[in-house]
Amino acid sequence: MKNKGLLIVYTGASGVGKGTIMKKLLASDPNLRLSISATTRAPRAGEQDGREYYFVTHERFDELIANDGFLEHAEYVGNKYGTPKEPLFRMLDEGLDVMLEIEVKGFLQVKRAYPECVSIFIAPPSFEELRLRLEGRGTESPEVIEERLRTARKEHEYESEFDYIVINDDVDRAAAEVLSIISDIKSK
Ligand code: 5GP
Numbered sequence: 001m002k003n004k005g006l007l008i009v010y011t012g013a014s015g016v017g018k019g020t021i022m023k024k025l026l027a028s029d030p031n032l033r034l035s036i037s038a039t040t041r042a043p044r045a046g047e048q049d050g051r052e053y054y055f056v057t058h059e060r061f062d063e064l065i066a067n068d069g070f071l072e073h074a075e076y077v078g079n080k081y082g083t084p085k086e087p088l089f090r091m092l093d094e095g096l097d098v099m100l101e102i103e104v105k106g107f108l109q110v111k112r113a114y115p116e117c118v119s120i121f122i123a124p125p126s127f128e129e130l131r132l133r134l135e136g137r138g139t140e141s142p143e144v145i146e147e148r149l150r151t152a153r154k155e156h157e158y159e160s161e162f163d164y165i166v167i168n169d170d171v172d173r174a175a176a177e178v179l180s181i182i183s184d185i186k187s188k
Contacts, residue, residue: 005031006097006185007088007114009107009162010178012122013152014077015134017168018101021122024175025099029182035088035100038064041079044139054084072102072109077147081106097182104155111161118185120178121162125169127153 012018026032038054040061049055056064061080064070073082083100091098100110110117124130130152134145159165164181168174 003095005092005095006182007092007110007117008097008099008182009110009117009119010099010101010122011104011107011119011155011162012168013124013130013155014148015130015137016122016124016152017133017171017174018122020171021168021175021178022099022101024171025178028175028179029097031095031097032182033091033096033098035083035091035098037081037083037100037102038070039079039081041081071100071113072106074103074105074109076103076105077144077151083110097186103151104158104161108158108161118164118181119162120164120166120181121159122174123156123159123165123167124152125167 010018010022022034026034036050036054038056038061040056040058041053043049043055047053058080061082064082064084065073069084069086070082071085071088073080081102083102083106088098102110107119111119127149131149134140134148140148166174166177
C-alpha cells in the first residue's frame with residue numbers, strides 16, 4: 001500500500017501569527033499542503049475565493065453538511081467554517097502531508113474521526129501580545145477583537161489536548177520548530 005500522508009491539525013488564536021508561520025512551512029516543505037476550508041465569513045481585503053477559503057452562503061454551507069461533505073465543521077465568532085473531505089483524502093492518498101488550520105471545536109472532531117492525526121497548537125507569548133497583534137492588524141472591529149480574544153482564552157484551556165505546543169515568540173523559530181516536529185514524525 002502506498003504510504004498515506006500525515007494529517008496535521010494546526011490550531012491557534014486569531015492573530016497569533018498562524019498564517020505567517022504557515023507561509024514559511026509551505027515554502028520550506030514541498031510535500032506539505034494546506035487544506036482550503038469553506039466559510040460563511042465575508043472575504044477580507046486581498047482574500048480570493050478558492051485560495052484562502054471557499055466563500056459560501058449559509059445555504060450552501062448547510063447543503064455541504066447535509067451531503068456529508070465535511071470532515072468537521074464549527075461555528076466561530078458568528079461564522080461557520082468547515083473542512084471539505086474529498087480534496088483532503090485525495091491529497092493524503094497521494095502521500096502528501098496536509099495541514100488543517102482550524103479552531104479547537106473542529107480539532108476535537110478531527111481527533112475523534114481521525115485519531116492518527118498529529119496536532120499542533122500555536123500559542124502567543126502572552127495575551128497582551130495577542131491583543132496588540134489583533135489591534136495592529138486592523139482587519140476587525142473592536143467588538144470582534146474582544147470576542148476573538150475571549151475565544152482565544154477559552155481555546156487556551158484545550159492546549160493539553162494537543163500533541164505539541166509551539167510558542168510564536170519569533171516566526172522563523174516557530175516555523176523551524178513545526179518543521180522539525182513534522183520531519184521527526186515522518187522519520188519514525
Ligand atoms: P479567520 O476568520 O480568522 O480566517 O478564522 C477564524 C478561525 O476559524 C481560525 O481559528 C481558523 O483557524 C478557524 N478555521 C478556519 N477554517 C476552519 C475550518 O475548516 N474548520 C474549523 N473548525 N475552523 C476553521
